[in-house]
Protein backbone atom coordinates (compact mmCIF):
# COMPACT_ATOMS: atom_id res chain seq x y z
CA UNK A 1 0.00 0.00 0.00
CA UNK A 2 1.60 3.28 -1.02
CA UNK A 3 -1.06 5.65 0.18
CA UNK A 4 -2.84 6.08 3.45
CA UNK A 5 -5.52 8.37 4.82
CA UNK A 6 -4.81 10.23 8.05
CA UNK A 7 -6.71 12.95 9.89
CA UNK A 8 -4.85 16.06 10.96
CA UNK A 9 -5.60 18.09 14.10
CA UNK A 10 -8.53 19.85 12.42
CA UNK A 11 -10.03 16.56 11.31
CA UNK A 12 -9.35 17.23 7.62
CA UNK A 13 -8.79 13.89 5.87
CA UNK A 14 -5.32 13.88 4.37
CA UNK A 15 -3.87 11.34 1.98
CA UNK A 16 -0.17 10.58 2.11
CA UNK A 17 1.21 9.18 -1.13
CA UNK A 18 4.66 7.67 -1.07
CA UNK A 19 6.76 6.24 -3.84
CA UNK A 20 9.48 3.60 -3.38
CA UNK A 21 12.15 6.06 -4.61
CA UNK A 22 11.46 8.22 -1.54
CA UNK A 23 9.32 11.06 -2.90
CA UNK A 24 6.00 11.86 -1.27
CA UNK A 25 2.88 13.95 -1.73
CA UNK A 26 0.16 15.04 0.63
CA UNK A 27 -3.37 15.57 -0.58
CA UNK A 28 -6.30 17.01 1.33
CA UNK A 29 -9.74 15.74 0.48
CA UNK A 30 -10.81 19.30 1.24
CA UNK A 31 -10.47 21.03 -2.13
CA UNK A 32 -9.03 17.84 -3.68
CA UNK A 33 -5.88 19.82 -3.06
CA UNK A 34 -2.28 18.69 -3.13
CA UNK A 35 -0.53 20.61 -0.35
CA UNK A 36 2.95 19.12 -0.54
CA UNK A 37 5.19 17.36 -3.04
CA UNK A 38 8.66 16.36 -1.91
CA UNK A 39 11.40 14.82 -4.00
CA UNK A 40 13.59 11.90 -2.91
CA UNK A 41 15.88 14.37 -1.07
CA UNK A 42 12.86 15.54 0.98
CA UNK A 43 12.96 18.98 -0.68
CA UNK A 44 9.57 20.64 -0.91
CA UNK A 45 8.71 21.61 -4.47
CA UNK A 46 5.41 23.38 -3.82
CA UNK A 47 4.88 26.67 -2.03
CA UNK A 48 2.66 27.00 1.03
CA UNK A 49 1.99 30.43 2.47
CA UNK A 50 3.33 31.07 5.98
CA UNK A 51 -0.19 32.32 6.79
CA UNK A 52 -2.14 29.57 5.03
CA UNK A 53 -5.39 28.59 6.74
CA UNK A 54 -6.03 24.87 6.43
CA UNK A 55 -9.62 25.08 7.56
CA UNK A 56 -12.92 25.17 5.68
CA UNK A 57 -14.50 27.27 4.25
CA UNK A 58 -11.31 28.98 3.01
CA UNK A 59 -9.37 27.70 0.05
CA UNK A 60 -5.73 26.97 0.84
CA UNK A 61 -3.00 29.43 -0.18
CA UNK A 62 -0.46 27.08 -1.63
CA UNK A 63 -0.07 23.61 -3.13
CA UNK A 64 -2.20 22.89 -6.18
CA UNK A 65 -5.81 24.07 -5.86
CA UNK A 66 -8.27 23.13 -8.60
CA UNK A 67 -10.20 26.03 -10.11
CA UNK A 68 -13.56 24.80 -11.41
CA UNK A 69 -16.07 25.54 -12.92
CA UNK A 70 -14.65 29.02 -13.31
CA UNK A 71 -11.17 30.49 -13.36
CA UNK A 72 -10.73 33.88 -11.63
CA UNK A 73 -13.67 36.16 -12.15
CA UNK A 74 -14.20 35.12 -15.77
CA UNK A 75 -17.92 34.49 -14.97
CA UNK A 76 -20.58 35.11 -12.33
CA UNK A 77 -19.45 32.53 -9.74
CA UNK A 78 -17.17 33.07 -6.75
CA UNK A 79 -13.50 33.69 -7.65
CA UNK A 80 -11.90 30.50 -9.08
CA UNK A 81 -15.15 28.52 -8.68
CA UNK A 82 -16.29 26.39 -5.77
CA UNK A 83 -14.38 23.09 -6.26
CA UNK A 84 -11.46 24.33 -4.14
CA UNK A 85 -13.86 24.88 -1.21
CA UNK A 86 -15.56 21.49 -1.20
CA UNK A 87 -14.91 18.18 0.46
CA UNK A 88 -13.96 15.64 -2.21
CA UNK A 89 -14.18 11.86 -1.82
CA UNK A 90 -12.02 8.90 -2.77
CA UNK A 91 -13.16 7.60 -6.14
CA UNK A 92 -13.51 3.83 -6.08
CA UNK A 93 -14.75 3.61 -9.67
CA UNK A 94 -12.70 5.93 -11.91
CA UNK A 95 -14.21 4.47 -15.11
CA UNK A 96 -13.75 4.84 -18.04
CA UNK A 97 -10.11 5.59 -17.14
CA UNK A 98 -8.56 2.17 -16.55
CA UNK A 99 -7.27 1.59 -13.00
CA UNK A 100 -3.84 3.14 -12.54
CA UNK A 101 -0.89 0.81 -13.09
CA UNK A 102 1.08 2.83 -10.54
CA UNK A 103 0.83 1.86 -6.90
CA UNK A 104 1.54 5.46 -5.90
CA UNK A 105 -1.66 6.96 -7.21
CA UNK A 106 -5.03 7.93 -5.89
CA UNK A 107 -8.37 8.84 -7.52
CA UNK A 108 -10.58 11.60 -6.12
CA UNK A 109 -14.06 12.73 -7.06
CA UNK A 110 -16.30 15.74 -6.50
CA UNK A 111 -19.97 15.58 -7.47
CA UNK A 112 -22.35 18.53 -7.65
CA UNK A 113 -24.33 18.99 -4.44
CA UNK A 114 -27.78 20.52 -3.93
CA UNK A 115 -26.01 23.66 -2.72
CA UNK A 116 -23.82 23.88 -5.87
CA UNK A 117 -26.86 23.41 -8.10
CA UNK A 118 -28.35 26.58 -6.62
CA UNK A 119 -25.44 28.71 -7.85
CA UNK A 120 -24.43 26.64 -10.90
CA UNK A 121 -27.38 24.51 -11.98
CA UNK A 122 -25.40 21.86 -13.89
CA UNK A 123 -24.94 18.35 -12.64
CA UNK A 124 -21.32 17.14 -12.98
CA UNK A 125 -18.66 14.75 -11.74
CA UNK A 126 -15.14 16.15 -11.41
CA UNK A 127 -12.44 13.50 -11.07
CA UNK A 128 -8.77 13.84 -10.32
CA UNK A 129 -6.15 11.12 -10.62
CA UNK A 130 -2.87 11.89 -8.83
CA UNK A 131 0.16 9.80 -9.80
CA UNK A 132 3.50 10.04 -8.01
CA UNK A 133 6.67 8.71 -9.65
CA UNK A 134 10.37 9.43 -9.02
CA UNK A 135 10.83 13.16 -9.72
CA UNK A 136 7.39 13.45 -11.28
CA UNK A 137 3.85 14.37 -10.22
CA UNK A 138 1.07 13.78 -12.73
CA UNK A 139 -2.49 15.02 -12.42
CA UNK A 140 -5.32 13.89 -14.68
CA UNK A 141 -8.50 15.91 -14.18
CA UNK A 142 -11.75 14.85 -15.84
CA UNK A 143 -15.18 16.47 -15.94
CA UNK A 144 -18.29 14.50 -16.84
CA UNK A 145 -21.53 16.22 -17.73
CA UNK A 146 -24.20 14.23 -15.86
CA UNK A 147 -26.85 16.78 -16.79
CA UNK A 148 -29.48 16.55 -19.48
CA UNK A 149 -28.21 19.80 -21.03
CA UNK A 150 -24.84 20.89 -22.39
CA UNK A 151 -22.67 23.15 -20.23
CA UNK A 152 -19.32 24.90 -20.48
CA UNK A 153 -16.71 25.74 -17.87
CA UNK A 154 -13.25 27.19 -17.43
CA UNK A 155 -10.61 25.30 -15.49
CA UNK A 156 -7.14 25.60 -13.98
CA UNK A 157 -4.70 23.65 -11.89
CA UNK A 158 -3.05 26.44 -9.94
CA UNK A 159 0.54 25.36 -9.37
CA UNK A 160 2.04 27.28 -6.45
CA UNK A 161 5.70 26.50 -7.12
CA UNK A 162 8.38 26.98 -4.50
CA UNK A 163 11.32 29.05 -5.82
CA UNK A 164 14.43 30.41 -4.12
CA UNK A 165 13.97 34.03 -5.18
CA UNK A 166 11.38 34.91 -7.78
CA UNK A 167 13.44 37.85 -9.07
CA UNK A 168 16.10 35.31 -10.17
CA UNK A 169 13.70 32.92 -11.89
CA UNK A 170 13.15 32.63 -15.66
CA UNK A 171 10.16 31.07 -17.34
CA UNK A 172 10.76 29.74 -20.84
CA UNK A 173 8.21 28.48 -23.34
CA UNK A 174 5.84 31.46 -23.31
CA UNK A 175 7.91 33.92 -25.37
CA UNK A 176 6.22 35.50 -28.43
CA UNK A 177 2.78 34.38 -27.22
CA UNK A 178 -0.29 36.55 -26.76
CA UNK A 179 -1.62 37.04 -23.24
CA UNK A 180 -4.46 38.73 -21.39
CA UNK A 181 -3.12 41.01 -18.70
CA UNK A 182 -5.41 40.84 -15.67
CA UNK A 183 -3.69 43.95 -14.29
CA UNK A 184 -4.69 45.90 -17.43
CA UNK A 185 -8.40 45.05 -17.59
CA UNK A 186 -7.60 41.89 -19.54
CA UNK A 187 -6.13 43.79 -22.46
CA UNK A 188 -4.38 41.53 -24.98
CA UNK A 189 -0.61 41.90 -25.47
CA UNK A 190 2.15 39.92 -27.18
CA UNK A 191 5.09 38.76 -25.07
CA UNK A 192 8.24 40.47 -26.34
CA UNK A 193 10.84 39.11 -23.91
CA UNK A 194 12.81 35.97 -24.81
CA UNK A 195 12.07 34.61 -21.32
CA UNK A 196 9.77 35.85 -18.58
CA UNK A 197 11.51 37.36 -15.56
CA UNK A 198 9.98 39.05 -12.53
CA UNK A 199 10.37 42.47 -10.94
CA UNK A 200 6.79 43.30 -9.97
CA UNK A 201 3.23 41.99 -9.79
CA UNK A 202 2.27 39.65 -12.65
CA UNK A 203 -1.18 38.27 -13.43
CA UNK A 204 -1.38 37.04 -17.02
CA UNK A 205 -3.22 34.41 -18.99
CA UNK A 206 -0.93 33.22 -21.82
CA UNK A 207 -2.90 31.88 -24.76
CA UNK A 208 -2.40 28.83 -26.99
CA UNK A 209 0.68 27.80 -25.05
CA UNK A 210 2.97 24.90 -25.97
CA UNK A 211 2.73 21.62 -24.11
CA UNK A 212 5.98 22.32 -22.23
CA UNK A 213 7.05 25.25 -20.03
CA UNK A 214 10.30 25.45 -18.03
CA UNK A 215 10.67 27.32 -14.73
CA UNK A 216 14.40 27.81 -14.24
CA UNK A 217 15.62 28.44 -10.70
CA UNK A 218 19.37 29.12 -10.85
CA UNK A 219 19.79 29.51 -7.12
CA UNK A 220 18.14 26.18 -6.32
CA UNK A 221 20.04 24.67 -9.25
CA UNK A 222 16.80 23.18 -10.42
CA UNK A 223 14.41 23.46 -13.33
CA UNK A 224 10.77 22.55 -12.96
CA UNK A 225 9.17 21.41 -16.18
CA UNK A 226 5.43 21.69 -16.64
CA UNK A 227 4.03 19.50 -19.40
CA UNK A 228 0.32 19.53 -20.13
CA UNK A 229 -2.41 18.40 -22.48
CA UNK A 230 -6.00 19.48 -23.10
CA UNK A 231 -5.25 22.77 -21.34
CA UNK A 232 -4.24 25.37 -23.89
CA UNK A 233 -3.63 28.34 -21.61
CA UNK A 234 -1.10 29.04 -18.86
CA UNK A 235 -1.55 31.55 -16.06
CA UNK A 236 1.47 33.23 -14.51
CA UNK A 237 0.79 34.92 -11.17
CA UNK A 238 2.84 36.56 -8.45
CA UNK A 239 1.18 39.17 -6.21
CA UNK A 240 4.46 40.95 -5.35
CA UNK A 241 4.78 43.03 -2.16
CA UNK A 242 1.74 45.33 -2.15
CA UNK A 243 -0.86 42.70 -3.07
CA UNK A 244 0.80 40.16 -0.75
CA UNK A 245 0.24 42.51 2.18
CA UNK A 246 -3.40 42.88 1.22
CA UNK A 247 -4.04 39.11 1.16
CA UNK A 248 -4.88 37.95 4.71
CA UNK A 249 -3.54 34.42 4.20
CA UNK A 250 -0.26 35.48 2.55
CA UNK A 251 2.91 36.36 4.50
CA UNK A 252 4.34 39.80 3.62
CA UNK A 253 7.53 38.35 2.13
CA UNK A 254 6.11 35.07 0.84
CA UNK A 255 5.84 36.43 -2.69
CA UNK A 256 9.64 36.14 -2.99
CA UNK A 257 9.60 32.37 -2.69
CA UNK A 258 6.65 31.49 -4.92
CA UNK A 259 5.46 31.58 -8.48
CA UNK A 260 2.20 30.29 -9.88
CA UNK A 261 2.39 28.75 -13.35
CA UNK A 262 -0.97 27.14 -14.01
CA UNK A 263 -2.31 24.75 -16.64
CA UNK A 264 -5.61 26.23 -17.69
CA UNK A 265 -8.48 26.38 -20.16
CA UNK A 266 -9.77 29.94 -20.02
CA UNK A 267 -9.92 31.71 -23.38
CA UNK A 268 -12.03 28.95 -24.93
CA UNK A 269 -14.28 27.41 -22.26
CA UNK A 270 -14.70 23.65 -22.47
CA UNK A 271 -18.09 22.70 -23.84
CA UNK A 272 -19.57 19.34 -22.85
CA UNK A 273 -22.74 17.82 -24.23
CA UNK A 274 -24.91 15.75 -21.98
CA UNK A 275 -22.98 12.70 -20.65
CA UNK A 276 -19.77 13.70 -22.42
CA UNK A 277 -16.46 13.68 -20.53
CA UNK A 278 -13.46 16.00 -20.88
CA UNK A 279 -9.99 14.92 -19.84
CA UNK A 280 -6.85 17.01 -19.36
CA UNK A 281 -3.48 16.28 -17.78
CA UNK A 282 -0.38 17.93 -16.43
CA UNK A 283 2.98 16.59 -15.34
CA UNK A 284 5.42 18.45 -13.11
CA UNK A 285 8.96 17.14 -13.12
CA UNK A 286 12.36 18.38 -12.06
CA UNK A 287 15.67 18.38 -13.84
CA UNK A 288 18.97 19.33 -12.28
CA UNK A 289 20.95 22.51 -12.82
CA UNK A 290 22.52 21.19 -16.02
CA UNK A 291 19.56 22.76 -17.82
CA UNK A 292 20.61 25.91 -19.66
CA UNK A 293 18.46 28.54 -21.21
CA UNK A 294 17.23 27.75 -24.72
CA UNK A 295 17.36 23.97 -24.31
CA UNK A 296 13.67 23.35 -24.61
CA UNK A 297 14.36 20.06 -26.24
CA UNK A 298 12.24 17.33 -24.65
CA UNK A 299 15.11 14.87 -24.28
CA UNK A 300 17.48 17.41 -22.76
CA UNK A 301 14.93 19.01 -20.46
CA UNK A 302 13.16 15.91 -19.29
CA UNK A 303 15.96 13.42 -19.23
CA UNK A 304 19.06 15.64 -19.23
Ligand SMILES: O=P(O)(O)OC[C@H]1O[C@H](O)[C@H](O)[C@@H](O)[C@@H]1O
Nearest residue numbers: 072073079080182203235237247
Ligand atom coordinates in the same frame (compact mmCIF):
# COMPACT_ATOMS: atom_id res chain seq x y z
O1 LIG B 1 -6.88 34.99 -3.83
P1 LIG B 1 -7.31 33.97 -4.86
O2 LIG B 1 -8.81 33.89 -4.98
O3 LIG B 1 -6.71 32.62 -4.63
O4 LIG B 1 -6.78 34.48 -6.25
C1 LIG B 1 -5.44 34.82 -6.47
C2 LIG B 1 -5.32 35.56 -7.82
O5 LIG B 1 -5.71 34.67 -8.84
C3 LIG B 1 -5.82 35.17 -10.19
O6 LIG B 1 -4.62 35.17 -10.86
C4 LIG B 1 -6.56 36.46 -10.26
O7 LIG B 1 -6.49 37.05 -11.56
C5 LIG B 1 -6.08 37.43 -9.23
O8 LIG B 1 -6.85 38.59 -9.28
C6 LIG B 1 -6.14 36.80 -7.85
O9 LIG B 1 -5.67 37.71 -6.89
